[in-house]
Amino acid sequence: MKHEDDEKTSDLREPNTRPSRNSATAEPDAEIVDLGAARDARAHSADPDAVTLVDGPTPAGPGLLTRLAGAKRRAVLPSWLRSRQELTTAVKWMAGHYGHLTAYHGIRSPLYAARLVLQAPRGTARFLGGTMRWVADREGEPVRLAAVRREDAADYLKLSRQRDGRVRLRTLTAVLATLVGTSTALALYVLAPGWLQSVSVGALVLALGWNGTPADSPVITRAVETSKAPKLTSDIVLRALGALGIPAINQAQSKGRDGFSFTAPITRDGPGWRAEGDLPYGVTVTDVIDRREKLASGLRRPLGCVWPEAVPDEHTGRLVLWVGDQDMSKATKPKWPLLSSGSVDLFKPVPFGTDPRGRWVDVTLMYIAGIIGAIPRMGKTFLLRLLLLIAALDPRAELHTYDMKGTGDLDPVGDRVSHRHAAGDDDEVIEYALRGFRALREELRRRTKVIRSLPRDLCPESKVTSALADKKDLRLHPIVIGVDECQVLFEHPTHSAEFEEICTDLVKRGPATGIVLLLATQRPDAKALPTGISANASARWCLKVMGQVENDMVLGTSSYKRGVRATMFSWADKGVHYFVGEGADARIVGAAYVDSVGADAIAVRARQARQKLGLLSGHALGEEPEQNTTASYDLLADIALVVPESEERVWNERIAARLADLRPDVYAGWAGENVTTALKPFGIRTRGVAGTSDEGARTTRRGIVRADLTAAIAERSGSPKAA
């Protein structure tokens, strides 16, 4: 197909390599044009009438071989035949299932027999009544009566004649059956051995008893409760998609098309059904996820069973719809593999929850900083405790646990294993936490220096490895810090700035140095979770939240727009969350449920492992950390605290006096010169600052500019060299 050379139009259309829709009407002698060459020629041609080809006359695209090479091959053998473990599991399950059925019914069989015997008279009466009604052709009676009511003599006569014939035949059959039955019974009575007589009478009584079973009270009760999940068919999927109110799907369906093209047959996938296909052009999977409730209504399934997802490597219209047999929050979860045995290497992936299909999802706790957000009572603390239990099971890990909610949920881990542990939000706990975080900052600086000093072959990526963590003399073991209700720290009236500064530093530089910070909050907003922290966290767990802002705060900017919406979880979805691991797509995960008793048992195991290796330390040994704050005070943070933002320039002598007031045990006796000397290593220059003395005289004395202080703090937290 050729067009006049309109520069704008042709430039827009050139990349189009689709076959022309009007190829039937294309010029027969159309030729293949090298578009690149044509463009060049046109660029150099002054001829305004030059013609260019916009659609190739023959379909272009990958050849058969290329397509075959890129095709995904389906497994020849089903997965349960390829994996010995799956086969064993399946066989075990079958044996267990049928063993249970046999035991269940075996133990109840005398009861079943007794009930059938009791029901036998009723069954006999039913049998006789039924037979007499059959002989008398009672089923035809309503039709005959209708003919009488209509006074339709011809019809009535026809029906009566038919009935007479039928009654005659049935009476004959009944008499014959009675004769045969009676003679068989007599023969058995006279000729058969005793056991055969008992079996025959027993069978007859049981059969009559069975016949006498009331409809609402079955003799044999169910041994297993199976969920009655209907099969997912293409019709049901199309019906549900059509009910979403997406115009493109509705238009297609109103024209008799499907509005969804299946790319694979609907199959069983774990405990549910999986449908996969392409939505109409322009409709994205996000549009469907947005309407998950409507989708569940269209499928006539509970919301917790319906999980639409995008396929990460495919176009945005490729939908995978997984419909579970059971609501995810109610389905029986497999037992957490670490519940009763096993240890952990924090540098390797560890399962911590299952996806809607019941498959384990792993997390590698090293090299991450994580945040957990949710509205109250959705399982945030349980999830944090689960992650801390995983950390506890690596005996090398040093745990710092802070339960700012103060309800003791972290005590099982804290009291048995943690190096530092505190619960509550009173001043004493805050001071304890502050000392702990200051010590961590020092530790972070020490670690960066150690890593920097290590030879490249031992530490090729400038980060702690499992092998380095094993070397006791380097003291690079993993440190895992868990803070529940972290907003208590970040909103503290006096120390919030310092907590924020240290945590931002830990989130940014901690992962490479083997320090993992896990923060949980029930109010994920900019105050509770400062943006410097939320933006840099590499792992995110978001349970149910109420709005887009909280969603994006925990899961990252634009998550809501991309369809990763923790708002869609229902109130019953306890422990169910979106998990975004390092560099991975968001996944829906139901965290393994470990209650306090289970947590305690795991913590005891973790403690024993540490005791064996002599790695128990700090709080778990009943040791209190030294109270020596001089060793860990932070001069810059303290000055930032005593010099308000409104004060652009301040004399050093005034800083000294305020510092002495803030922390007398550290700064008592300081004069302006002490401040000058102490600030020198941080590169903060003191200069002449004009001001008014306490006596009211205008004068110039040594002082600092506040902006220099903020710059030094920013440099310290932002650049590793600042340590």
Ligand SMILES: Nc1ncnc2c1ncn2[C@@H]1O[C@H](COP(=O)(O)OP(=O)(O)OP(=O)(O)O)[C@@H](O)[C@H]1O
């Ligand atoms: N993975 C899970 N599976 C099933 N139920 C869970 C799971 N995690 C937590 N729950 C249930 O949810 C309840 C609330 O959990 P949790 O105390 O962790 O919530 P929370 O979000 O920390 O609440 P708050 O904000 O009040 O501290 C628990 O009592 C527990 O029964």
